[in-house]
Every structure is written in structure tokens, then in C-alpha cells.
Amino acid sequence: MSRIKEFTLPDLGEGLTEGEILSWLVKVGDTIELNQPIVEVETAKAAVEIPAKWAGVVTQIFHEAGTTVEVGAPIVAIDTDPSAGALPEPSAESLAAVEVAPAEGAVEPGLIGGPAPGGRTAVLVGYGPRTTIAKRRPRVGTPSTPSTPAAPPPAPEPEPVPSGPVLAKPPVRKLARDMGVDLTSITGSGPMGSVTRDDVHKAAAQPVAAAPAPAVFDTAREQRIPVKGVRKLTAENMVASAFTAPHVTEFLTVDVTRSMKALEKIKGRREFQDVRVSPLLLVAKAVLLAAKRHPMVNSTWSGATGEIVVKEYVNLGIAAATERGLIVPNIKDAGRLTLRELAEALNTLVQVARSGRTPPADMAGGTLSITNVGVFGVDTGTPILPPGESAILAFGSVKPTPWVHKDKIKIRQVTTLGLSFDHRIIDGELGSKFLRDVGEFLTDPEATLLSWT
Numbered sequence: 041m042s043r044i045k046e047f048t049l050p051d052l053g054e055g056l057t058e059g060e061i062l063s064w065l066v067k068v069g070d071t072i073e074l075n076q077p078i079v080e081v082e083t084a085k086a087a088v089e090i091p092a093k094w095a096g097v098v099t100q101i102f103h104e105a106g107t108t109v110e111v112g113a114p115i116v117a118i119d120t121d122p123s124a125g126a127l128p129e130p131s132a133e134s135l136a137a138v139e140v141a142p143a144e145g146a147v148e149p150g151l152i153g154g155p156a157p158g159g160r161t162a163v164l165v166g167y168g169p170r171t172t173i174a175k176r177r178p179r180v181g182t183p184s185t186p187s188t189p190a191a192p193p194p195a196p197e198p199e200p201v202p203s204g205p206v207l208a209k210p211p212v213r214k215l216a217r218d219m220g221v222d223l224t225s226i227t228g229s230g231p232m233g234s235v236t237r238d239d240v241h242k243a244a245a246q247p248v249a250a251a252p253a254p255a256v257f258d259t260a261r262e263q264r265i266p267v268k269g270v271r272k273l274t275a276e277n278m279v280a281s282a283f284t285a286p287h288v289t290e291f292l293t294v295d296v297t298r299s300m301k302a303l304e305k306i307k308g309r310r311e312f313q314d315v316r317v318s319p320l321l322l323v324a325k326a327v328l329l330a331a332k333r334h335p336m337v338n339s340t341w342s343g344a345t346g347e348i349v350v351k352e353y354v355n356l357g358i359a360a361a362t363e364r365g366l367i368v369p370n371i372k373d374a375g376r377l378t379l380r381e382l383a384e385a386l387n388t389l390v391q392v393a394r395s396g397r398t399p400p401a402d403m404a405g406g407t408l409s410i411t412n413v414g415v416f417g418v419d420t421g422t423p424i425l426p427p428g429e430s431a432i433l434a435f436g437s438v439k440p441t442p443w444v445h446k447d448k449i450k451i452r453q454v455t456t457l458g459l460s461f462d463h464r465i466i467d468g469e470l471g472s473k474f475l476r477d478v479g480e481f482l483t484d485p486e487a488t489l490l491s492w493t
């Protein structure tokens with residue numbers, strides 16, 4: 041059996057066909073151990089560290105960082121028996137005996153240490169030098185004076201400019217024309233304020249401010265970001281969803297003052313002392329309870345079988361912005377979690393997403409989603425459905441707002457919700473009832489919990 045084994049790029053999840061090598065964690069000549077992370081790869085779903093299939097010495101790295109490699113292509117060669125001495129010169133027989141790591145049984149990503157922080161910000165293109173030079177602007181109303189003796193001969197002399205109120209003798213006017221001087225810009229020193237030859241010469245000797253160079257619009261002032269990895273997959277999914285599912289969006293503005301007060305009570309409870317609690321927690325709880333009351337919202341359209349598949353579990357997706365693009369990881373079976381467990385799951389999901397370590401499994405199988413645009417100070421939006429889902433709720437910012445409360449105008453904490461849904465499954469009545477129930481919970485969560493459960 042050959043000492044040299046080639047390790048191929050494994051399928052890192054759900055039929056992905058390629059991955060970009062972000063960085064090598066080893067170099068040629070390094071001694072590595074079994075399952076030691078050796079390379080960081082970004083796929084369309086996540087950035088992961090891939091562990092070594094064998095222990096030994098790295099003899100060759102086939103692709104440098106930044107290269108996109110197809111699944112199944114060799115990426116590194118490992119000498120699995122370095123103690124046997126120096127390698128012999130390769131022959132035709134030995135080359136034919138090189139063993140390639142089989143696709144079956146390939147090491148799952150994240151076996152050691154899990155998916156690694158990934159994502160790289162595209163290098164900004166610098167601003168290039170100006171490609172034009174400043175030119176002297178000719179005097180208004182007069183022909184330009186040639187800048188150098190080699191310049192083309194001047195255009196034929198134009199008709200004399202009307203003198204207007206300027207007093208000057210004909211020879212002085214001709215001199216001004218020849219020297220490109222505007223008589224109206226000169227204060228004459230001659231009799232009755234007339235312009236003299238000396239006045240013209242002095243005006244011509246004054247420096248003329250250079251005209252600003254025209255703006256240049258070329259590639260030196262452009263930035264090009266390759267569309268790949270997570271960003272590429274997100275774009276493809278959004279286009280497919282937008283042009284497959286007929287979207288409808290409804291809006292509801294809600295007084296959430298009591299929710300904010302309930303949130304403060306929750307923070308003060310002993311069991312929540314060591315966990316971050318945000319308004320998103322109550323929005324997530326509201327969505328889960330409303331989905332229980334309206335199960336059709338938590339479903340998917342199956343064109344292949346001609347069915348609507350209603351899910352009896354809620355894998356609650358939370359849209360997260362990362363350096364590599366938008367991802368929507370989900371909390372599995374979120375409807376079964378207690379409020380404390382839901383808070384922990386939300387915190388973990390957000391932290392992992394920001395670090396770039398979200399594994400592909402966490403982004404698969406979502407059934408119902410929330411996008412929290414309020415963290416950016418946005419009131420609400422019309423979100424696009426994640427592929428395969430029938431509804432997504434946009435949660436806007438919570439702001440102090442004049443509001444009619446108990447027949448009086450008071451300052452209350454108010455937010456706007458936006459619900460987009462697939463009109464093939466959810467009609468206006470069902471979508472409206474679902475959104476109404478989410479708003480009812482956020483208006484008075486304590487009373488709603490007592491009446492709904």
C-alpha cells in the first residue's frame with residue numbers, strides 16, 4: 041500500500057459541489073496527527089475546518105488559499121509512514137499506486153472543533169491617480185491664448201466684443217483681445233476710468249486659477265466583490281423564492297409598552313440572571329404561539345407532489361447578517377422550548393452566526409422565520425420568504441411614540457410588524473389572523489399567556 045495518500049475535498053453538506061480554500065493551517069513538511077484541522081474551507085453555506093484523514097507528514101499542497109476547488113478533487117498529500125525513510129524516486133508503478141481518499145466515509149466538517157470562523161471582507165480597490173491635467177481656462181468672451189509654441193494656430197479672430205460701459209481706445213481693445221484679457225474685469229487707471237495698455241498688461245500678468253479637472257468615472261473608482269459562497273447561495277435562493285412563491289405583505293403597528301415592562305420583570309427573575317433577554321425573545325414566543333393557533337402558517341408548498349405539507353414542529357429561523365452575507369439558521373423544534381431555553385437558543389444562534397461558525401445543518405429545515413430589522417433602526421419591511429417556507433415576520437424598531445391610550449394621547453413604546461406570506465397557502469384572512477394574534481400577544485403578553493395556554 042502506498043505511503044503517500046491524497047486527501048480529497050469532501051462534500052461538506054447537502055450536495056455542495058465546490059468550496060473555496062480560505063487558509064491552510066499546515067504547510068509542506070509539517071507533521072500532523074489524525075483528525076488535526078489542516079485547512080479552512082468556505083462553502084455556499086458556512087466556513088469549516090477540515091480535519092486530517094491520516095496522521096503523517098504533509099508532502100504536497102495542491103491548491104493555494106483563495107482557490108475554488110470541486111468536491112472530490114485532491115487538496116493535500118500526506119506521507120503516512122515518514123519513519124520508513126526518504127521517499128524513492130517515483131516510477132510509473134508507484135504513481136499508479138497512489139491511494140486517493142474515498143468519498144464514502146469522508147470526515148464530516150467540524151469533527152474537531154466544529155466549523156471555524158470564516159468569511160473574508162473583499163479588499164477595497166484604491167483610488168487611482170487622476171488621468172487628466174489642469175488646463176488654463178480662457179478668458180470669458182475671448183479666444184484662448186496658445187499654451188506653447190507647438191500648439192495649433194489660434195482660431196480666426198472673432199468679432200469684437202461689444203464695449204458696453206468700458207472705456208478703452210481701439211488699440212487697447214485689440215491688445216486685450218490678443219492677450220486674452222477681459223476688459224470688463226479691469227478697473228481702468230486712465231482718464232475718466234478708461235483702460236490703458238499698462239492696465240491690460242498688468243491684468244494679463246495676474247495668475248489664473250486652474251479649472252478643476254472633470255470627474256473621472258472608471259474602474260479605479262469601482263469595487264468588485266466576487267459573488268460566491270454564502271452570498272451566492274443567498275442570492276440564488278432569494279431569486280428562486282421571489283419568482284416562485286406569490287408574496288403578500290401585511291403590516292400591523294402595535295403598542296408594546298406592556299411587553300417592555302414584562303421584559304424587565306423577566307430580566308429580574310433569578311432563572312434569567314445569566315442569560316441575555318431582548319425584545320426578540322417575546323416576538324419569537326408570540327410567533328410560536330400564533331403558529332400553534334394557525335398551523336397552516338407553518339407549512340410548505342410541494343409542487344412535486346401537489347400537496348401542502350403542514351409541519352407539526354416549528355424550526356424557527358432567525359435572519360442574521362454576517363460578513364459573508366445573510367444566513368437564516370434555525371432553532372430546531374422551538375415550540376417545545378421553555379422561555380428560558382428559547383432565550384438561550386436565541387443567544388447561541390446569534391453568537392455562532394456572528395463568529396462565522398454556523399454549520400450547514402443549522403441552516404437546513406427551517407419552517408417559519410423572523411427578521412429583526414429593528415436592530416438597525418428600521419421601522420419594518422417586506423421580507424422575502426426563505427425557500428420552502430410560507431411566512432416570515434419582520435420585527436421593526438421599538439420607539440417612543442404618541443399613542444391613544446385609554447382615550448388620552450400618551451407616549452407609548454410602539455413597533456410595526458410586517459408579515460410576508462405565500463399566497464398559494466395563506467390567504468388574506470389567515471395571514472391577517474396570524475398577524476393579529478402576534479400583535480395581541482405583544483400588546484399584553486401576560487394576559488395572553490393566561491388566556492391562550
